[in-house]
Amino acid sequence: MLVYFFILALLCSLSIFFVKRKEVTNILLVLFLIGQTALSYYAYISIDQTDSLFFKFEPIGILFSWVLNLLSYTSVYYSRIYLKQHSNSVRQESIYYGLLILLIAAMTGAYFAENMAILWVCIEATTLFVAGLIYHDRSKIAIEAAWKYLFITSIGVAIAFIGILFLSIVSGESNFTGFNFGNIVLLAKEIDPLVIKIAFVLVLTGFSAKMGVFPLYSAAIDAHTVAPPPVSAFISTTLMNVGFLGIFRVYQIVAQTDAIGWANNVLMLAGILSVFLATIQLLRIKHFKRMFAFSSLEHMGIVCIGIAVGGIGYYAAILHLVFHSLVKAGMFYQIARVNNTFNSYWIKDSGNYMKISPVDSLLVILSLVLITAIPPSGLFVTEFLVFKAMFLNDNIYLAILALFLLTIILFVITRKILHLLFAPQPDDYSVKPSVDSNISLIPVLILFALSVYLVIFPPPVISELIYSAIGLLK
Amino acid sequence: MDYVFIITFAVTLVLFSLFERVKKFIYLISLQGVLLFGIALVNLLHIYTLELVFILLETIVVKSVVIPLFLMKMMKHNQLKRVHEVHVPVFYSIVITTFLILGSFLLSSYVNIPKLHTRIFAIGFASLLFGIYFIIIHKNIFSHLIGYLIIENGIFLFSVGIGSQMPVLVGLAILLDILIGILIIGIFVNKVKDRFNSIDIAMLSQLKD
Amino acid sequence: MLFDMTAIGIALALVLSILFPGIIAIVKAKTAGRKPPSILQPLYDVIRLFRKGTIYSSTTSIIFQLAPLVYAASVATALLFIPYFGGPGIFSFDGDFVFFAYLLGIGKFMMIIGAMDTGSGFEGMGANREAFYSLLIEPAFFLIMGSLALVTNHVSFLELFSALHLNTHLSYLVISVAVFVLVYITMVENNRLPVDDPRTHLELTMVHEVMVLDNSGFDLAIIHIASWMKFIIFGTIIANFLIPVLISIYIKIALFVGVQVAFAVVVGLLESFRARNKIAKNPQWILAMSSLAIIVFLTTLIITSKLILN
Numbered sequence: 001m002l003v004y005f006f007i008l009a010l011l012c013s014l015s016i017f018f019v020k021r022k023e024v025t026n027i028l029l030v031l032f033l034i035g036q037t038a039l040s041y042y043a044y045i046s047i048d049q050t051d052s053l054f055f056k057f058e059p060i061g062i063l064f065s066w067v068l069n070l071l072s073y074t075s076v077y078y079s080r081i082y083l084k085q086h087s088n089s090v091r092q093e094s095i096y097y098g099l100l101i102l103l104i105a106a107m108t109g110a111y112f113a114e115n116m117a118i119l120w121v122c123i124e125a126t127t128l129f130v131a132g133l134i135y136h137d138r139s140k141i142a143i144e145a146a147w148k149y150l151f152i153t154s155i156g157v158a159i160a161f162i163g164i165l166f167l168s169i170v171s172g173e174s175n176f177t178g179f180n181f182g183n184i185v186l187l188a189k190e191i192d193p194l195v196i197k198i199a200f201v202l203v204l205t206g207f208s209a210k211m212g213v214f215p216l217y218s219a220a221i222d223a224h225t226v227a228p229p230p231v232s233a234f235i236s237t238t239l240m241n242v243g244f245l246g247i248f249r250v251y252q253i254v255a256q257t258d259a260i261g262w263a264n265n266v267l268m269l270a271g272i273l274s275v276f277l278a279t280i281q282l283l284r285i286k287h288f289k290r291m292f293a294f295s296s297l298e299h300m301g302i303v304c305i306g307i308a309v310g311g312i313g314y315y316a317a318i319l320h321l322v323f324h325s326l327v328k329a330g331m332f333y334q335i336a337r338v339n340n341t342f343n344s345y346w347i348k349d350s351g352n353y354m355k356i357s358p359v360d361s362l363l364v365i366l367s368l369v370l371i372t373a374i375p376p377s378g379l380f381v382t383e384f385l386v387f388k389a390m391f392l393n394d395n396i397y398l399a400i401l402a403l404f405l406l407t408i409i410l411f412v413i414t415r416k417i418l419h420l421l422f423a424p425q426p427d428d429y430s431v432k433p434s435v436d437s438n439i440s441l442i443p444v445l446i447l448f449a450l451s452v453y454l455v456i457f458p459p460p461v462i463s464e465l466i467y468s469a470i471g472l473l474k
Numbered sequence: 475m476d477y478v479f480i481i482t483f484a485v486t487l488v489l490f491s492l493f494e495r496v497k498k499f500i501y502l503i504s505l506q507g508v509l510l511f512g513i514a515l516v517n518l519l520h521i522y523t524l525e526l527v528f529i530l531l532e533t534i535v536v537k538s539v540v541i542p543l544f545l546m547k548m549m550k551h552n553q554l555k556r557v558h559e560v561h562v563p564v565f566y567s568i569v570i571t572t573f574l575i576l577g578s579f580l581l582s583s584y585v586n587i588p589k590l591h592t593r594i595f596a597i598g599f600a601s602l603l604f605g606i607y608f609i610i611i612h613k614n615i616f617s618h619l620i621g622y623l624i625i626e627n628g629i630f631l632f633s634v635g636i637g638s639q640m641p642v643l644v645g646l647a648i649l650l651d652i653l654i655g656i657l658i659i660g661i662f663v664n665k666v667k668d669r670f671n672s673i674d675i676a677m678l679s680q681l682k683d
Numbered sequence: 684m685l686f687d688m689t690a691i692g693i694a695l696a697l698v699l700s701i702l703f704p705g706i707i708a709i710v711k712a713k714t715a716g717r718k719p720p721s722i723l724q725p726l727y728d729v730i731r732l733f734r735k736g737t738i739y740s741s742t743t744s745i746i747f748q749l750a751p752l753v754y755a756a757s758v759a760t761a762l763l764f765i766p767y768f769g770g771p772g773i774f775s776f777d778g779d780f781v782f783f784a785y786l787l788g789i790g791k792f793m794m795i796i797g798a799m800d801t802g803s804g805f806e807g808m809g810a811n812r813e814a815f816y817s818l819l820i821e822p823a824f825f826l827i828m829g830s831l832a833l834v835t836n837h838v839s840f841l842e843l844f845s846a847l848h849l850n851t852h853l854s855y856l857v858i859s860v861a862v863f864v865l866v867y868i869t870m871v872e873n874n875r876l877p878v879d880d881p882r883t884h885l886e887l888t889m890v891h892e893v894m895v896l897d898n899s900g901f902d903l904a905i906i907h908i909a910s911w912m913k914f915i916i917f918g919t920i921i922a923n924f925l926i927p928v929l930i931s932i933y934i935k936i937a938l939f940v941g942v943q944v945a946f947a948v949v950v951g952l953l954e955s956f957r958a959r960n961k962i963a964k965n966p967q968w969i970l971a972m973s974s975l976a977i978i979v980f981l982t983t984l985i986i987t988s989k990l991i992l993n
Contacts, residue, residue, distance in 0.1 A: 121647045128658050147662050162632050169636050192587050222681045341644040477967040478852050481982050492971045560981050574973040593992035
């Protein structure tokens with residue numbers, strides 16, 4: 001089934017590249033999105049079945065693909081608005097949409113890849129497509145960000161490939177299933193503990209560029225700054241889920257061996273350092289999109305901590321990813337609207353937004369509440385569970401440190417957002433008639449509402465998926 | 475037998491740190507492709523024809539013909555200076571490279587992992603480390619691409635050393651991915667040259683807080 | 684019998700050493716399309732120098748007068764250490780290659796302090812460079828000899844070369860890289876082209892020639908002769924690498940002459956087709972030889988199973 005999906009994606013994208021007509025683009029986009037929805041549904045009804053030789057519909061992949069599907073609709077919607085305002089040519093537009101479709105397809109492939117090498121291939125493919133999207137506005141700064149993202153991530157992912165090779169050492173002889181995740185998990189106990197440790201560190205280092213945690217987080221931060229907001233929304237959410245999935249797969253393999261304690265320590269270190277670095281950087285933040293990027297760094301750090309503490313932490317970490325995806329994507333869509341008023345992402349250029357655009361401001365306040373994990377935010381529940389697990393696991397000092405850092409982050413982000421809302425307007429600012437209709441607020445509102453709704457009335461299917469995703473870890 | 479190729483590969487790493495001309499870098503990349511073919515051929519002799527053809531395609535055709543030709547084209551397009559500037563004097567680079575090679579061989583003799591060919595692991599490890607070092611010391615992004623290629627060669631050596639045979643389909647996907655990646659990186663090098671009139675990495679420093 | 688062979692070898696080496704610079708000059712003239720000089724032209728030049736008187740600067744001391752003599756004597760003595768045709772040199776003992784290397788070192792040291800003795804800025808600069816290059820090339824020589832010692836389990840020239848078997852693929856590699864490195868060492872030791880251009884007339888870029896600016900007459904003549912002999916010494920070492928042990932003595936002699944002439948031709952060709960390195964780039968090129976020698980050493984570690992890899 002996935003093969004057909006990829007063929008559909010390739011056909012749609014190539015037609016958009018070459019036909020370069022708006023009507024065709026629109027039809028193909030809708031066609032592709034429907035195809036993707038159908039695939040997400042098909043994945044759920046054929047759960048745990050192998051598909052197209054190298055793929056398997058695993059619970060965690062299904063969950064992430066739902067999130068991706070939802071965000072694909074919103075991102076395409078906001079891309080249309082963004083391109084209407086910023087695009088110069090039809091050609092540029094068709095490249096944008098073509099790459100967007102390929103990116104979504106590659107991420108879907110990564111979610112469902114059963115073969116570790118194919119997982120790697122999909123992840124590397126997302127890098128290439130995202131680099132093209134970052135380069136969208138053709139400015140000098142876009143070249144710089146795209147180059148950095150492409151180069152650092154390519155090297156990181158190449159290093160991760162070595163880790164995957166090491167894991168395959170145990171089943172190297174068997175030709176066809178050698179790289180299959182299920183196969184490696186079964187044989188994991190036979191792998192030399194040293195090899196497992198090396199592999200885990202290499203994979204964590206490599207895919208950290210994708211997931212946006214310490215050590216290779218910097219490329220993703222620069223990419224956020226420059227990319228069009230709908231693409232930033234992808235980089236910050238579904239793409240980070242891809243990176244997480246890469247690390248999580250190897251973590252599941254490590255969990256079968258005695259090296260698990262050691263791996264937990266490494267993950268805990270990466271998580272705490274991510275939160276710490278995010279705090280340091282946020283203290284001197286001057287740019288809204290960078291602020292959101294560092295906020296993503298912080299949340300990914302919390303996810304790492306959640307995985308590291310284990311127990312209820314596993315559940316919380318995956319749920320955290322889902323909620324974070326919904327909220328952060330909404331924030332990036334919203335900041336694009338703010339940018340339309342101020343024509344700048346710099347914090348110093350903004351102010352008095354409450355007067356200028358009260359409805360938008362309400363959404364900004366809502367996003368502030370949600371991202372800083374203040375109830376009723378879904379992130380509050382997941383963070384609460386992570387810290388509960390930390391206290392239960394005798395990680396009290398680290399928990400206190402992390403809570404302290406989170407408090408600082410809460411303070412900084414609140415301060416900057418309040419500056420946007422209530423600070424006196426900059427002197428050279430002239431009010432521009434807002435070009436956005438309020439209809440485009442609705443998708444953001446839906447995402448935010450969903451992140452609250454899901455935590456108050458959690459549908460059983462999500463918990464089931466998460467519990468079966470972490471089934472291997474017990 | 476494959477020791478001859480391995481040692482020659484080590485020599486190419488030293489030459490990478492000795493030479494300063496772009497053209498010689500490209501020749502060395504091409505030579506490395508041939509050496510990789512030699513190493514793979516000796517170690518994977520028992521494999522089937524289809525896989526052999528694939529490895530031939532991967533090493534000889536792609537690594538030692540297609541990519542160097544592409545690099546040549548880039549070199550002409552960007553009118554690269556003959557000599558590339560480095561952060562570390564060549565003199566010290568040679569010392570460091572030598573110790574990298576020596577160290578990775580000595581280290582590998584202590585590695586005791588069944589099914590792992592440590593001789594290939596050693597040179598792959600040296601190649602990986604040297605590639606990273608090469609990227610660090612060079613000041614322009616074309617050389618960074620060369621460093622990335624050295625790293626990729628190192629990873630190819632790892633996969634030979636582990637003796638893992640992927641299905642040809644997967645291998646093909648990986649090869650395609652890497653090839654497209656290199657092409658896109660190359661295109662970005664051209665774009666940087668067009669926009670900034672230089673491929674010095676110092677140009678790319680606007681993005682910061 | 685063996686002693687006779689050594690005597691023949693030394694005599695042959697001395698004769699060849701006279702022809703060596705002539706051959707180089709002929710090759711260079713041919714490749715440049717000029718009319719070649721007589722093969723004995725360098726000999727005529729030296730004879731002319733012998734007929735001239737020697738002039739000593741009033742600022743120099745006894746060291747300056749002593750230096751050329753010690754230099755020539757050390758090189759001549761070094762000639763006696765090398766084995767010819769599988770027989771021992773005049774002197775042969777365990778570790779003689781170390782003695783050999785430092786014998787050449789003594790001569791060089793005397794030349795350096797002799798150059799310093801003149802008090803000339805140019806000569807001091809030349810001496811400085813000469814000392815630096817010798818310092819850099821020394822590890823390469825010892826690593827090559829040490830690698831051979833490791834392969835053969837012997838520590839004298841004679842046993843080293845007679846125990847050297849070309850039996851594995853790797854030893855072919857070792858031999859070829861070792862010969863390459865030795866050719867380069869020869870070029871550095873004799874201050875030939877990639878490192879130093881003997882034809883240059885700019886003192887600032889000279890290395891060896893600038894050191895002997897103040898020498899004249901007899902002193903200059905014996906310095907020239909010593910550097911010819913140095914070529915032959917390294918040529919003989921390379922010949923020992925290449926000539927198989929178990930063949931008849933006449934073929935060995937023919938091969939010996941052949942290798943020496945070929946070596947001279949190679950030097951001539953190298954000098955014709957290579958530009959001199961920038962002075963600033965010299966150290967890294969010389970160091971690269973040591974680096975290659977380390978890789979040879981690594982290879983011998985693998986050959987001798989000191990380094991076990993699977």
